[in-house]
Amino acid sequence: MLIKEWILGVGVAFLIFLAMLHVNVVPLLFLAGLGVVLWMMMDRRSAASMGNRETPARHSVSFDEIGGQEHAKKELMEALDFLRYRDRIKNLGIRPLKGILLTGPPGTGKTLMAKAAATYTDSVFLSTSGSEFVEMYVGVGAQRVRDLFRRARQTAKKENKDSAIIFIDEIDVLGGRRGNLSHQEYDQTLNQLLTEMDGMSTTQSPLVLVVAATNRPDILDPALLRPGRFDRQIKVDLPDKEGRLHILKIQTKGKPLAKSVDLEHIARETYGFSGAQLESLVNEAAIIALRQEKEEVTQQMFRDAVDKVLMGEKTGRKPTDDDLERVAVHELGHAIVSELMRPGTVSHITIAPRGNALGFVRQIPETDRYLYTLDHLKQQINVALAGSLAEELHYGNRSTGAQNDFMQASGLARTMVKCGLSRIGIVDEENLPDAVLDTEVRHILSEQDRVTRELLTPYKDEVAAFADLVVQEESIDGRQFRDWLDSVGHNAPTGLKNPVSGVVAMESDVSASF
Numbered sequence: 001m002l003i004k005e006w007i008l009g010v011g012v013a014f015l016i017f018l019a020m021l022h023v024n025v026v027p028l029l030f031l032a033g034l035g036v037v038l039w040m041m042m043d044r045r046s047a048a049s050m051g052n053r054e055t056p057a058r059h060s061v062s063f064d065e066i067g068g069q070e071h072a073k074k075e076l077m078e079a080l081d082f083l084r085y086r087d088r089i090k091n092l093g094i095r096p097l098k099g100i101l102l103t104g105p106p107g108t109g110k111t112l113m114a115k116a117a118a119t120y121t122d123s124v125f126l127s128t129s130g131s132e133f134v135e136m137y138v139g140v141g142a143q144r145v146r147d148l149f150r151r152a153r154q155t156a157k158k159e160n161k162d163s164a165i166i167f168i169d170e171i172d173v174l175g176g177r178r179g180n181l182s183h184q185e186y187d188q189t190l191n192q193l194l195t196e197m198d199g200m201s202t203t204q205s206p207l208v209l210v211v212a213a214t215n216r217p218d219i220l221d222p223a224l225l226r227p228g229r230f231d232r233q234i235k236v237d238l239p240d241k242e243g244r245l246h247i248l249k250i251q252t253k254g255k256p257l258a259k260s261v262d263l264e265h266i267a268r269e270t271y272g273f274s275g276a277q278l279e280s281l282v283n284e285a286a287i288i289a290l291r292q293e294k295e296e297v298t299q300q301m302f303r304d305a306v307d308k309v310l311m312g313e314k315t316g317r318k319p320t321d322d323d324l325e326r327v328a329v330h331e332l333g334h335a336i337v338s339e340l341m342r343p344g345t346v347s348h349i350t351i352a353p354r355g356n357a358l359g360f361v362r363q364i365p366e367t368d369r370y371l372y373t374l375d376h377l378k379q380q381i382n383v384a385l386a387g388s389l390a391e392e393l394h395y396g397n398r399s400t401g402a403q404n405d406f407m408q409a410s411g412l413a414r415t416m417v418k419c420g421l422s423r424i425g426i427v428d429e430e431n432l433p434d435a436v437l438d439t440e441v442r443h444i445l446s447e448q449d450r451v452t453r454e455l456l457t458p459y460k461d462e463v464a465a466f467a468d469l470v471v472q473e474e475s476i477d478g479r480q481f482r483d484w485l486d487s488v489g490h491n492a493p494t495g496l497k498n499p500v501s502g503v504v505a506m507e508s509d510v511s512a513s514f
Helices: 002-020 026-054 070-084 086-091 110-121 140-158 181-198 241-251 263-269 275-291 299-311 321-341 374-395 400-418 434-473 478-488
Strands: 099-103 124-129 163-169 207-214 232-235 346-350 357-363 475-477 502-507
Touching: 070 086, 070 099, 070 110, 070 232, 099 110, 110 124, 110 163, 110 207, 124 140, 140 163, 140 181, 140 207, 241 263, 241 275, 263 299, 275 299, 299 346, 299 357, 321 346, 321 357, 321 374, 321 400, 321 434, 321 478, 346 478, 374 400, 374 434, 400 434, 434 475, 434 478, 475 478
Parallel strands: 099 207, 099 232, 124 163, 163 207
Antiparallel strands: 346 357, 346 475, 357 502
């Protein structure tokens, strides 16, 4: 403020001096007034911008409120003990950590874990995003980095705390690899961050710990990842079944659930869901209860909520009766093959249009899988091809609704080839000729098409009658489908016991994917 007043005083004195010399100062007054207005506007914008970015966030979140990430929480808490027990660490001659990088898919709880870290260490918590440091003006990003660390230290001293945590979300925007001449401003901002984290001006009191999150750790600059800057990289992955159950228990706490609600069954159905999706699932189930004017949230509401989170809201499209019957036959083809391969996989079948899909079959995996065998990949291809083959067996032709089925089957076949699980054995993916790859993919799809046809042929006559029931009911649960399948009485082929999981859907048009 003193500098501004000094410049203003000198400027006024200079104008008075020119006026005394009979110099026309009107143009100068106009330019000076315009400069002052622009200066004030930029100053207000900068103050408001930095005020919004650097306002310490409330961090009332604890690690007990974060479910499904027990390993990541334990690893993070061990790293944070360097802040909690600094005297003991100092006696052992251990260097304090400068940064912790949280990596993983979106919605897994990286931001929550950063807030819980501030609570756990009783530190000042400031939150920002990598995109907020990117500006078209040279030097602005680097200045914001300096101001952010300065504000963290000042706030810690003001609140009598000896540590502060700065959380930078989407740090890949700020910390990408340097060397691109068209992004020199990004490089200057990153250079300033590197200096602040481990530079000549870095101070130990108060200690500033940087916690960053990204979905793309592979594109970060190596200088940012070296020890002394981001000393720990913690993987925050999608939760497993037990983790999903823990998250569901946390999210449903205090909500009026019906006695019939089985959270463990819901955890099985939600394979691949992130923590954010599970939170949305519980919220959508409560919204359905509100729409239906019910006092409790039932299992059926949770099932509909899973469909909505996976496929989207029901659309207003009204297919013709012929289209509905074809969709039902298509989905029954998927369901029959899935159930033959592993009894109990089909959760429910529906022909209610959601998103781009006219209908879909949802399947439940027995356990979470991380490795896939050759037999499992073949059986997934069988399930993907079953819908269009059921149409062909019943109508004598196929439709465009199986486009995504074919894309999925082709992708699985390519995976088999590239992983050395095909006839041609182990291959070098980079040097594999496209002609060889396409020939082998066609062979795999042709062979599995034959196998799938043999599985569905015994059910050719019975599918039509049950498809009519599916059209009338719109949605059939897995138990009702299995009762029908048992009543048909065909013997299931042996050797088909590997789990198949996911959602298989029939699309509404040839350009859509599912």
